[in-house]
Amino acid sequence: xxxATLVKLTETFDFxxxxxxxxxxxxxxxxxxxxxxxxSLRDDFGFDLLVDVTGIDWDAASPRFSGVYHFFSTASHGxxxxxxxxxxxxxxxxxxxxAIYPAANWxxxxxxxxxxxxxxxxPNLKRILMWDEYPYFPLRKEFPLAGIETxxxxxxxxxxxxxxxxxxxxxxGPFVSTRSGPMSQAEPRARDExxxxxxxxxxxxSDEAKR
Amino acid sequence: xxxxxxxTIGDVAxxxxxxxxxxxxxxxxxxxxxxxxxxxxxxxxxxxxxxVIKHCEPxxxxxxxxxxxxxxxxxxxxxxxYTDRLDYLAPLANNVTYAMAVEQLAQLEIPERCQAxxxxxxxxxxxxSHLLGVGVYGMDAGAWTVFMYTFSQREKxxxxxxxxxxARFTTSYxxxxxxxxxxxxxxLGRVSKFCDQVLPVxxxxxxxxxxxxxxxxxxxxxxxxxxxxxLGYGLTGPNLRASGVDLDLRKDRPYCGYEKYDFDVPIxxxxxxxxxxxxxxxxxxxxxxxxxxxxxxxxDGAYYAEDAKKIFAPPKAKILTSMEELIQNFMIVTEGPRxxxxxxxxxxxxxxxxxxxxxxxxxxxxxxxxxxxxPSFCNLSILEKLLPGHYLTDVTxxxxxxxxxxxxxxx
Amino acid sequence: xNETTQIAYDSKVEGEVIVTRADAVVNWVRKHSVWPMPxxxxxxxxxxxxxxxxxxxISRFGMEVMRFSPRQADCMIVAGTVTxxxxxxxxxxxxxxxxxxxxVAMGACASTGGMYRSYAVMQxxxxxxxxxxxxxxxxxxxxxxxxxxxxxxDKIGRESSVKAIRGKAPAKExxxxxxx
Numbered sequence: 175x176x177x178a179t180l181v182k183l184t185e186t187f188d189f190x191x192x193x194x195x196x197x198x199x200x201x202x203x204x205x206x207x208x209x210x211x212x213x214s215l216r217d218d219f220g221f222d223l224l225v226d227v228t229g230i231d232w233d234a235a236s237p238r239f240s241g242v243y244h245f246f247s248t249a250s251h252g253x254x255x256x257x258x259x260x261x262x263x264x265x266x267x268x269x270x271x272x273a274i275y276p277a278a279n280w281x282x283x284x285x286x287x288x289x290x291x292x293x294x295x296x297p298n299l300k301r302i303l304m305w306d307e308y309p310y311f312p313l314r315k316e317f318p319l320a321g322i323e324t325x326x327x328x329x330x331x332x333x334x335x336x337x338x339x340x341x342x343x344x345x346x347g348p349f350v351s352t353r354s355g356p357m358s359q360a361e362p363r364a365r366d367e368x369x370x371x372x373x374x375x376x377x378x379x380s381d382e383a384k385r
Numbered sequence: 386x387x388x389x390x391x392x393t394i395g396d397v398a399x400x401x402x403x404x405x406x407x408x409x410x411x412x413x414x415x416x417x418x419x420x421x422x423x424x425x426x427x428x429x430x431x432x433x434x435x436x437v438i439k440h441c442e443p444x445x446x447x448x449x450x451x452x453x454x455x456x457x458x459x460x461x462x463x464x465x466x467y468t469d470r471l472d473y474l475a476p477l478a479n480n481v482t483y484a485m486a487v488e489q490l491a492q493l494e495i496p497e498r499c500q501a502x503x504x505x506x507x508x509x510x511x512x513x514s515h516l517l518g519v520g521v522y523g524m525d526a527g528a529w530t531v532f533m534y535t536f537s538q539r540e541k542x543x544x545x546x547x548x549x550x551x552a553r554f555t556t557s558y559x560x561x562x563x564x565x566x567x568x569x570x571x572x573l574g575r576v577s578k579f580c581d582q583v584l585p586v587x588x589x590x591x592x593x594x595x596x597x598x599x600x601x602x603x604x605x606x607x608x609x610x611x612x613x614x615x616l617g618y619g620l621t622g623p624n625l626r627a628s629g630v631d632l633d634l635r636k637d638r639p640y641c642g643y644e645k646y647d648f649d650v651p652i653x654x655x656x657x658x659x660x661x662x663x664x665x666x667x668x669x670x671x672x673x674x675x676x677x678x679x680x681x682x683x684x685d686g687a688y689y690a691e692d693a694k695k696i697f698a699p700p701k702a703k704i705l706t707s708m709e710e711l712i713q714n715f716m717i718v719t720e721g722p723r724x725x726x727x728x729x730x731x732x733x734x735x736x737x738x739x740x741x742x743x744x745x746x747x748x749x750x751x752x753x754x755x756x757x758x759x760p761s762f763c764n765l766s767i768l769e770k771l772l773p774g775h776y777l778t779d780v781t782x783x784x785x786x787x788x789x790x791x792x793x794x795x796x
Numbered sequence: 797x798n799e800t801t802q803i804a805y806d807s808k809v810e811g812e813v814i815v816t817r818a819d820a821v822v823n824w825v826r827k828h829s830v831w832p833m834p835x836x837x838x839x840x841x842x843x844x845x846x847x848x849x850x851x852x853x854i855s856r857f858g859m860e861v862m863r864f865s866p867r868q869a870d871c872m873i874v875a876g877t878v879t880x881x882x883x884x885x886x887x888x889x890x891x892x893x894x895x896x897x898x899x900v901a902m903g904a905c906a907s908t909g910g911m912y913r914s915y916a917v918m919q920x921x922x923x924x925x926x927x928x929x930x931x932x933x934x935x936x937x938x939x940x941x942x943x944x945x946x947x948x949x950d951k952i953g954r955e956s957s958v959k960a961i962r963g964k965a966p967a968k969e970x971x972x973x974x975x976x
Contacts, residue, residue, distance in 0.1 A: 196727035197489055222616050223632075225732065225763075226741055228756040242743065242756075244730055248616070248630060251637040255730060277619030280766040288453070303446035303795060304916070305881050312454055312915050313754075319451070319458050321915025328884035335887060335924045339880050342913040418885055419835060421864045426837055426882060447882040448838055451914030466911065473839035517842075536849040543846075554842065555934060792838055 179219060179252065186218075187211060198244075198253035205241075205258045205268050209295075212243070212256075212271040221245035221254055224271075227281035229289040233315040239266035239291055260291060270296035288313035320344050411439055414777070418447045422525055422781040425791030427765070433777060441772040443765060448795040456755035460721045461487045461561050461696070464755070469555040471759065471793040474517050475510035475736045476556045477546065479793075484559035485640060486731035486742035491561065491724055493693050497684040499563050500642040504679050505576065506549075506558065507641070507733075508672040512583065513542045514736035515665040515672075518788040522662060523594055525785035526603050531590050538586055541579055548572060561696045561722070563689025573680050580673045587669050594662065604658035608771055608783040611656060618770070619763040622738025623664040624787060627653030634734040641733075646678045658786035665788070668736075696722035721750025737761050737790060759793035818958045826870075826896065827952040830945070831861045833869030833893070835886065837876025840903040840935040844875045847938035854938075859945055866892040871948065872925070873941075877905035878918045890925045896960070898952070900944055901927045904934040 180199045184190050189207055193200035203211050215221040226244040237259035245254045260266035270293035272279040282293040283302040290311035293299055300306060305327045310317055320341040326332050417428035426447035432440040452471070456464050468483040469476035481503045488495065495503075516535040523531030543553045548569055550556040558565050594600045610620070615628035625632060633650040635643040651667040653660035698717055699710040726748045732741035738760025745754040764787050771783060834844050847854045854860050863869040866889045878886055890899065901921050904910030907930040909919035921927060928951055931944040 194727070196492075196725075196729040198730060200728070223621075224619055225621075225739065226730070226743060226756065226758040228743060230745055230754050244741070244743070244758075248632050253730065255728070275619070276614075276617045276770070277763055277766060280762065281619075284762075301446075303449040305446070310915075312451065317454075317915070319454050319914055326880060326883060328887075331884050331887045331924065337883065337918075337923050339915075340919070342909060342915070342917065342919055344913055418882065419864075419889055425841070447879060447885070448877060449879055449881065449916050450877055450912045451916040455912070455914055470839050473842060533850060536846070537851065540846065540849065540851045553846075553935075553937065555839065 179250070179254070183219065186214070193255070193257055195255060198255055200255040200257065203256050203258045205261060208241075208256070208258045209269045209271060209274070212274050215245055215254070215256075216274055220247045220249045222248055224275035224277045224281075225253075227278055227285060229266075229285045229291050229313075231289055231313065231315050236263055237261065238263040239289060241268045241285070241291060243271075266291045267294055268292075269294055270299075272296055287311070290314065410434070416780065418444070422784055424521065424784065424789065427784075427789075427791060427794075429768070429772075429780070431772070431777075431780075436776045436778070438772050438775055438777060438780070441769055443768045445762075445765070445791075446795055448791045450796065452796045453755055453757060456752055458751065460750040461724065461752065462698075462722070464752075465559060466555065466557040469557055471757065471796065472514070472735060472737055472740065472761070472790050473554065473792045474790055475514040476554050477506040477550075477558055478510035478514075478733070478735045479740060480556060480559040481507055481641070482731070482733040482735060482740045483742055484561055485733060486729060486744055487561045487724075488690075489731050490727060490729045490744055490746055491693070491696065493562050493690045493696075495563070495641075495690050496686050496688070497642070498686040499688050499690070501679050501684055502564055502568060502688060503559070503641050504643065504646070505676060506564075507735075508675050508679075509542060509545065509576070511672045511736045512669050513539055513546075515669050515788075516542075518736075519590060519594075519662065519665050522665075522782075522785040522788065523590075523600075525781040526600055528594060528597070528600060531593055534586055534590055534593075538583055541583075545572070545576060545579060548575075560689065560698070562693025563687075567688045573683060576676060577680050580676055584670065584673060587666055591666055595666075601659060603779075603782050604662060604786065606655070606657050606659075607779050608658045608661075608775065608786060609656050610767065610771060614767065614770060615656065618767040620738065620767060621760050621763065622734065622736070623668060624661060624738065624764050626651065627660040627664050628656035629653055634732060634739055638732075643675075646675045648675050658782050661786040661788070696724070724748060724750065732758070735760060737788065737793070738764060740793065757793070757796050759796060761789035761791070761794040762796075765789050765794060819956055822957040822961075823953045823955055826957065827949040828858050829861075830859045830871050830898075830949065830952070831863050831869045832859055832871045832873050832900075832945075833864065833866055833889075834862050835872050835874045835876075835889065837874070837878065837882060838905065840875035840906070843935045843938055843941065844873060844902065847941050852938040852942065854942060854945070857942060857945060857949075866890070867894065869893060870896060871898040871900060873900045873902050874906040874921045874925075874927075875902040875935075877910070877912055878921045878924075879916050880918050881916070883918050883921075883924050886921060887924045896955075896957070898928045898948055899925050900929045900931065900941075900948060902931045902941060902944070903936055904932060907932070910934055 189204055191202045193202045223246040225246045228242050230240045230242060232238050239260040241258045243256040258268055260268060268291055270282055272282060280302060282296055285291050286293060286299055287301040287303050288311060307327055309324060310322060323341060324339045326337055326339055411432045411434050414431045414433050418426040428444040430442040430444060431438050452467055455467060465480060468479040471479050516539050520532040520535030546556055547553050549572060550558040610628045612628050612630055615625050615630060629652060631652055636650055648671045651664055653664055699713055703710040704714045724746050726746055728745050730741060730743045732739040740760055741758030743756040744752050747753045836844060846852060872890060901907045905912060906921045909917050929944045929948045931940050933940050
């Protein structure tokens with residue numbers, strides 16, 4: 175059932191290519207054709223529910239950012255994954271499909287917030303989870319889990335409390351094996367041990383950022 | 386004698402809309418993020434014209450804890466406790482969904498007994514979540530009693546959870562490839578006893594609310610979500626079904642052996658707040674039905690997958706007494722589990738809707754990217770569309786009927 | 797007529813007059829009418845609700861008058877993870893509470909950040925508000941919360957309230973900062 179849809183889709187749009195997947199049907203789609211494909215998916219192929227929109231940061235690889243869309247059909251009860259790579263690694267951009275699926279509105283804002291992928295044509299593209307002035311994109315691979323020191327959004331609260339956004343101490347784990355090198359070095363350790371509560375965080379970029 | 390003047394008050398709110406002097410003048414009103422109706426830390430920025438909402442902008446993120454980033458730096462089993470805290474009204478269901486997503490990546494077959502335990506977990510979690518949903522909903526509409534009724538039932542459920550998992554609601558019960566431990570002796574009997582006495586309570590709650598004039602006036606015809614809107618905004622779970630869409634992943638994409646059980650999926654007609662209330666009551670009854678079928682034919686066997694040895698830590702007693710298990714445990718701890726490469730997306734029907742996990746693996750024991758699709762996140766996105774046109778007093782009822790939880794919304 | 801003036805003990809007014817310290821009276825009044833403000837942020841809020849429910853029944857200890865308005869409350873129970881985005885709100889609500897005010901950090905997240913060592917989570921609410929009682933647990937059981945509230949009552953009972961009222965004692969916040 176799902177395969178038939180896949181064949182029909184690749185016949186209709188010759189720029190689509192089948193993507194390796196562990197479960198559902200998956201397609202690669204060029205970023206500039208995404209809007210067209212999404213429109214057709216909803217109107218002609220019965221994928222009436224957009225369940226999820228997200229992105230992946232492939233770190234050193236190029237193209238670095240991919241947008242991932244999961245569609246669901248309430249008629250055939252099948253999923254379809256569509257992946258679109260962002261052409262630009264520095265200023266990643268994708269077309270917004272929130273005009274077709276209103277559900278995409280918040281999902282795209284979240285992806286922008288976490289990974290910095292800009293969605294052209296989005297009606298209200300601003301941060302949704304972090305506060306508006308937050309300077310970083312937390313889910314990018316160079317961003318350390320512990321966070322980077324920055325200012326809190328409310329100046330008056332900062333004045334009375336001297337509170338700041340500080341990096342979280344990571345020496346308490348979780349401990350994960352690196353799985354490389356001799357066993358003595360591969361033993362489980364915290365991913366980011368650049369600083370502890372007794373030792374101040376160094377100013378150089380941490381190991382996590384270099385990785 | 387003084388003239389008797391007849392004063393008709395009528396609908397004050399409506400009158401204020403009709404009065405021309407209010408035209409064009411709006412008032413900004415902020416609700417939350419610390420407000421009893423928002424069930425957590427949701428914030429609504431609204432523009433009011435008199436009592437009528439003209440514009441609404443929900444602000445989220447006050448509980449954004451960085452779960453997805455945390456997941457990228459820990460092994461698959463280490464992340465299980467974080468799934469408890471997504472939808473913290475139904476942690477067992479989250480545990481199961483997460484474990485099943487990873488098992489799909491690892492392509493593990495789960496033994497029947499484990500599946501039965503998981504179905505029990507999911508359905509008990511559903512009852513627990515809906516009990517709170519209905520109770521708090523009643524409270525939002527001004528009926529405090531219902532909350533007391535349902536909360537005392539939840540306490541009984543907590544006792545069962547505690548017996549099974551060791552914790553009241555941060556259960557962390559599943560492991561990749563199984564569950565943490567087998568069910569305790571006599572536990573099934575106590576579950577079945579719970580089921581026997583929860584049904585009369587649901588009936589009693591219905592007598593308190595279902596034909597309650599005040600409750601009906603406040604909910605019927607309020608917050609109507611059309612079928613198209615529900616689908617367009619990606620609603621799932623009871624909120625989607627209340628709008629007349631027949632979609633229940635337990636039926637339509639059966640997992641965990643749900644195809645073996647006989648149950649009905651309630652579908653709403655009007656998609657209003659009243660329908661969304663009815664859905665939850667009926668789903669509790671159906672869950673009880675499933676639980677009874679599971680208990681009746683409870684399979685024997687292992688509670689974890691035998692071929693999950695590279696991921697699943699062996700039982701503690703065996704680690705201490707047997708060489709092979711000791712080595713196995715040592716390898717899992719020092720090297721981490723070995724997982725194949727690939728991308729999987731798995732969704733399960735959680736009490737709040739479809740909870741999805743999208744996992745990108747590059748091999749090894751740590752996910753490269755783990756995206757959590759929180760049903761409450763999508764269910765709330767409709768607020769921008771739904772609230773305008775309603776009275777301010779309807780906000781509490783509409784929010785209560787959507788039954789969201791900020792833990793999985795903000796992640 | 798022979799009149800006697802009693803200057804000390806008078807058996808006639810026994811039971812109607814109690815001689816005590818002013819601190820003890822003020823503290824006695826305060827500690828038995830703690831009105832908590834549930835700052836329900838995350839999972840712990842559910843256990844907070846449970847302790848208000850019939851099984852644990854926080855009203856046994858005279859603390860059931862939950863007020864969602866900070867103006868009417870004098871003890872803020874921070875139940876859940878305080879993110880940096882929320883920190884501002886928590887502080888503002890704390891500032892709206894009338895003196896004397898107390899703060900209970902319920903659960904690991906509110907106390908230290910707990911299991912959320914990440915970029916978004918404030919590592920302990922004591923960075924922005926002075927905390928009187930920390931409750932461990934993730935989430936703490938309702939019994940633990942009740943115990944914490946009783947400990948808070950004890951703490952209130954030991955305060956030098958009169959001095960604070962007359963402005964001779966250092967403000968509570970400064971006192972706490974010094975302790976840290």
